[in-house]
Amino acid sequence: MQFHHHGYVSEDPRVLPADGVGLNPPKELPEKVDVLIVGSGPAGMMTAAQLAMFPSATTAVIERRDGRLKIGHADGVQARSVETFEAFDFAKKITEEAYRITETRFWKPDPDNPENIIRASITDDDPTGISEFPHLIVNQARVLDCLREFMANSPSRTAPFWGWEFLELTVGEGEYPVEVKIRGTAGEQEGTERTIYAKYVLGADGAHSKVRQDIGAEHIGKPSYHAWGVMDILVNTDFPDIRTKCIIHSKAGAILHIPREGGYLFRSYVDLGEVPEDDNGQVRKTPLEEIIKKCNEILHPYSIDVKEVAWWSVYEVGHRVTDRFDDVLVEEAGTKQPHVFIAGDACHTHSAKAGQGMNVSMQDGFNLAWKLGYVLSGRSDPSLLATYSAERQVIAQDLIDFDSDWARRMAASPGEDAEAIEDFYVKTAEFPAGFMTEYPPSLLIGQGKQDLATRVPLGKRFKSAPVVRVCDATAQHLGHLHKADGRFRIYAFADGEQGSCPKLDEWAEWMATSPDSPVNRHTPKDADIDSIFDIKVIYPMAHRDCDVTKAPKIFRPASGPLGLIDLNKVFATDVDDPIQGFAGDIFEMRGIDKGGAVIVVRPDMYVSHILSFDDTAELGEYFAGFLKDA
């Protein structure tokens, strides 16, 4: 955490100095806003949290409910989401209170006594070390609390407006082209209708999204004919794996068993079997007692003694994805700018059992928010916004395909599929962990030199590795220093030790002094020199041999009212920190060329370019493709 350079900070440094709209935040929902977000779920709140770091824009979240969510129905938090939370500074906090999945245990009928289940096998949750972040289960409501806290502490001082429901929108012309009708649902505003004018609207209003309807997007998918009972319960039991994730197939059916936070609660997804086509929702009337009875039948010879049911429901698996994520018709793409977007369940609905929903929804929001922030703050042309639907719609389709496969396997009968499920589970681990997203080349993803960084896949999120920060001799995870502040990261991996890296030195001089360099073209004159680009250097050497005061000036920017020089952007590679458990050489771990490499990472943490130090023209062109001259 860096602070004090804009004035002495006595209280929580997570509370950033108010700026822009945060200097006088509106207490009532304003009539005109830059961005109106409909819905305060994971997609909406992630968008709002990131936008809160762009205090020149007015963002308002409206929520039908009259206060915070109490019991969230989503609970699976992928490692990629925890990685994202690190950028929002609450990864450690939520990890402390969450349940952590380390293993999945597979149960099947005992061949010698098929009425009973026996433990067939155990697999590690992340056997291949996909991430340094854990896989968690925690109440969605707590994730939303943390995002809300981040918004409140941001320069914009944003807070959701509770008790307003979306009615309809129309897109017209002018500075605030989207006209939105809303109605109060609680308190003094109950029944009151208002019209809000927005530059942009995000529909994060769930599976039955009205915003989706209003922009005429199609929610494509097939109805489901398989039902599940789901319960969050507290029990006493003799089942030995009650506190680990289990996939249970017995003669009586199947259970997906997910322990939850706090040491006692768990969620049980109980297979209720195929649903006749003419069922007309009858299955949803299945009583709780029947689900518990079924659960006990499946667990035989073990049983559960239910002490309390915190929440339960019956649902049928649906798999649907929307054809586009904004209000620009497919045939109009490129000729028109979008003004209305949809995200999260409004775009993709599927089974809950692969623990994907909340995660993909938050990544929708993370993808969209910085782009809106760039356009609204004048850094980028609105054409940038077309990349949101282009990038995220494909991801949603992949998700639906994966989840359909997963749900089908889970519901299969045990004899034919128990080992196949385990196999599928292990082979596809990277997908549910959230790391399979790979954006193709576009305005935002350059045609980079992958061979300069063989294990830093272009278009995928930047997988962190440890380094030593030279100035204070501390081991740091390089990627964890990437905060959700809307900045691009440019990592310069030097072509040798300090003093023996001519290419780095030449590149750094160009970055600092050339009128063509992105820093000089795109950084506003009155802003801190590192306000758009956070440029760091990594020298392949021992930190004690590196003199931070002799690094090129582009890596030692002076900022803030005092012009204090920031020494925290210079790194070495001799990592060995038993206290944090950090070790390894980032050049080797990430396959960085000895001749050096420049790696560009987007504000939402995706690797967007890989270049050599000679490719200064390409670097300039890449950024000029979507950033305006300052």
Next chain:
Amino acid sequence: MQFHHHGYVSEDPRVLPADGVGLNPPKELPEKVDVLIVGSGPAGMMTAAQLAMFPSATTAVIERRDGRLKIGHADGVQARSVETFEAFDFAKKITEEAYRITETRFWKPDPDNPENIIRASITDDDPTGISEFPHLIVNQARVLDCLREFMANSPSRTAPFWGWEFLELTVGEGEYPVEVKIRGTAGEQEGTERTIYAKYVLGADGAHSKVRQDIGAEHIGKPSYHAWGVMDILVNTDFPDIRTKCIIHSKAGAILHIPREGGYLFRSYVDLGEVPEDDNGQVRKTPLEEIIKKCNEILHPYSIDVKEVAWWSVYEVGHRVTDRFDDVLVEEAGTKQPHVFIAGDACHTHSAKAGQGMNVSMQDGFNLAWKLGYVLSGRSDPSLLATYSAERQVIAQDLIDFDSDWARRMAASPGEDAEAIEDFYVKTAEFPAGFMTEYPPSLLIGQGKQDLATRVPLGKRFKSAPVVRVCDATAQHLGHLHKADGRFRIYAFADGEQGSCPKLDEWAEWMATSPDSPVNRHTPKDADIDSIFDIKVIYPMAHRDCDVTKAPKIFRPASGPLGLIDLNKVFATDVDDPIQGFAGDIFEMRGIDKGGAVIVVRPDMYVSHILSFDDTAELGEYFAGFLKDA
């Protein structure tokens, strides 16, 4: 974190259910309180935070200042303090925002050019792996904020009463024998005098403690004749080690250089030399400019360009320790119970430079608070309270001796002592890290069998080691599960794998069923069975081979209104968790005998007994020595 078993928790689980005095916490300072704490510094707030976990007792903190501390003068946080913060659930939070010391760099005059300094050597801060916790520098005000938050979230819902200063106290008779006169210092209460009646009073009112005066304790020490200038400053500089801890000796004098949190600020202790005996405080009038000039002279050929001074002062080193820490005269010890205590700077004052003050003060409070909680909640006889002064006065004397030595070496001229200082620094690392405290045998420290756990020193704090929690297959640091809830921990290290550990099984049966067992003697009938003793078992085996439902019942207590069985107290030893960086076998790491061992750890984390499974009588006697029958 464990929760949900006393009802579903939707909001932050760190906010515990209110209980006792917390059900209706007083808004105004009550006339009668169980404990009155004078002063809201580290000693007072740590005491209050721990007492807040005993909601049957009324604790009030009064503070002369009219609000929270803004700029704290102490900033050094030992690993032992961070370990303590883990028990109060804010270790990770404060670590995130703190500066972390990993190295000390020694500078001395260049032999070839003695006007200049050169870097002589670098030593690791914790070369021997004393602790898994870091050594931090962070504003004392933030530590106090975190303790205040813990109090607010505790069952007692305690908050300090600002704007009251202590005037005097007298100890009489009756239920509330201490009569305390106080006066309002701010707002409406300014100038108002009140009398408060307390069962116990803690003077945590600093070096000039009036409580100390009123109980006639002697503050013994010698005046100092060496002065230091201290500055918290923001600079630009060419000195390469500005962000690491440095000990600098040059021809022009000495500097102790301590970087601070946030990436820019540092504290410089500049040696102002010997002070004549007849100086009469003149040295304290040294102007800031002279200290900065001196600093630049010492740093030559480097220099600092000071951009802002956040705080500065001049002080002379004083070393004083109080002869007793309570109101019982040495000659009356054992015949009278104490009612007034002193802690922190009220008992021990010394130089700031070894970064000890705040840390030792908090341990004073941690030591005293649970004892007061036990007496006030009826668990123990008041005779327990005599152990506070007995245990802590010796620690204070050790501190003063260490610090005198340290200050003398720091102030010495460079030629004679530079290497000696480095040597001293490395050799004594365990002391400043806070781990040298070793309480001698007493009412609270049993004459245990050290050979059953050779690397778990009796009387020292329990050094954690990693284990695997069987129920959820997660690696845990055993000691980090010790929360500041006032409970004793009893760790049963089994004499073999599950099913092959007859001694453990017999002991567990005795603990669960014998009327002589501490659990049955000292746990109130209407309380949860694990409310006084948190009893855990560690089996020397792989977690996947251990069946948690087959562990003896004493390790699977049913608790809460639902009688839910707690499965979180059973551990295995096959630790290998790359995500958390945990590895190792606790039996080997802590020298545990293969025949098993019972290790008792006090609420303040000190190892208080080590016994074999056969020693049930001794275990019972130990607890009966200071716990009442329930």
